[in-house]
Amino acid sequence: MKKSRLIIGLMALLLGLTGCGKLGGSSSSADLPNASKYEPTLFFHGWGSSTHAEDQMAHSLVNAGLTKTIVRATVSTQGKVSLSGHFHEGDYHPIVEVGFEGNRNSSSRQWGRWAKATVVKLQQTYHTKSFNVVGHSMGNMAIMYYLKDNDRRLPRLRKQVDIAGHFNGILGMNDEPNRMKLNREGKPEKMQPEYQGLLSLRRTLPKNQIAVLNIYGDKGDGSHSDGSVSNASSKSLRYLMAGRAKSYQERRIVGAKAQHSRLHDNVQVDRLLIRFLRH
Template sequence: MKKMIKMMKNLSIFFLFVASIITFAACSNSNVSKVSKKQGATIVPTLFFHGYGSSTNAEESMAHAAVKAGPPKTIIKALFDNKGDVTLKGVIPSYDKHPIVEVGFDNNRNSNYTEDGQWARNVVLKLQEAYHIKKFNVVGHSMGNMAIIFYMLDNYRDKKLPQLQKQVDIAGHFNGILGVDDKPNEMKLKANGLPIQINPTYEKLTALRHSDAYKGVSVLNIYGDKDDGSHSDGRVSNASSKSLRYLVSNHAKSYREEKIVGKDAQHSRLHENPEVNKLLIDFLWDKK
């Protein structure tokens, strides 16, 4: 009899545990399902991609400055494990048409840019599945820009995906990194923006020049100059950042460059720079 009572208690505990999991899942699903397909079509999230060796902490200053300025009201996170699987943390309410998604890579030193682009696709698909989005914006810092541009290179033909509207690139190293495959004042650009010498990564990206990948996309390219004679932000030469122009400007809806000068234009300080915050807020949400 005692064994029977003990067994019944164990079964009760087990069923309570299962019920709690089902309840939690139902609650989670109900939060997401509050956004209908019609509502989701009006939501345009902005995805922030951090740089090499970094995390969503690097996106906090820009994201919170945007919420303070408006119109974004919500910040959620999209976190990758080291296999590229993504989990959403937080919920986008149906009334917030301009939420921010801070993207975080567990493998934050992955210099396989094609794979980074595939992972960027994963988060876009996740948001499409959860919130039925049709459009989105992006902000990248350093290596985050490579995830974005390789996503575009490999996926622009897929019209079933949500379509990119606006792109902000900060400290992009499209044709090299100082101390790796570039030196201060070594890189020169032709009149059309094409580097005289290009690396293998940039060679792949030149396919964008002859595509319509950026048709309908507005691009803001922000780069830093420490004003120390290196014409760089200390990590990326201005020429490497500006080499983006050749790839996208001939078919983008618009293309604009902005140079930040001084000590706060250093590579890792750019994502904490109030001047950068203002530029991207004005650009993304038409704030004047």
């Protein structure tokens, strides 16, 4: 009798733990009515950074009433994506904070593969049909090389926010203050290899689909940069996307709080994000 009771007790405990795991884990499209209506906004952090860099921006959207849901996606160096948290019924614009474990990898192409793995995971889990992205620094290159892949089987990208993007170089590495020259279209006189790798987007980017907001910082110290990236490098995005984007706009943030690493914690940036993603 004691042995039978022990077995029954253990079975009950296991069942209870299984139930708790389901409640605390990720839900799927099977749990959500109208799953295809959910349009998440994915945040991609910069080199050497993490989801912590995305927190202020994400919570500003929550505080503005755009969503109540923040999910975290952790991407391993092998491209395996784990979701923490889940979408909630009726909250159609959830946030997904994406964290790359290989955050010191310097390959933009690899970051693009990890971005794709994240989108695929959301598609498999929630039958996602469309989404938005916000990138800071190297996170922008993850977005751009994801777009370069041009896989039309994946969800539709609707809105793209680029913050402090170093599309054509970084100060002290392959650029210097006030050296880079752009023509009227935003085309650099001298193109870095990674920028050249993105030129195909001028032909392959889905036409009239993506609304783009490009935010860059100017410390106001005469360098015309955010201290790490020249404004010209950030603005070179225009040449890659403006001709095919649904819309393209640039916004400059000026002052000490426009420094490269402070832009993701800048209330002016938060306001621009809220306005752009709301409409």
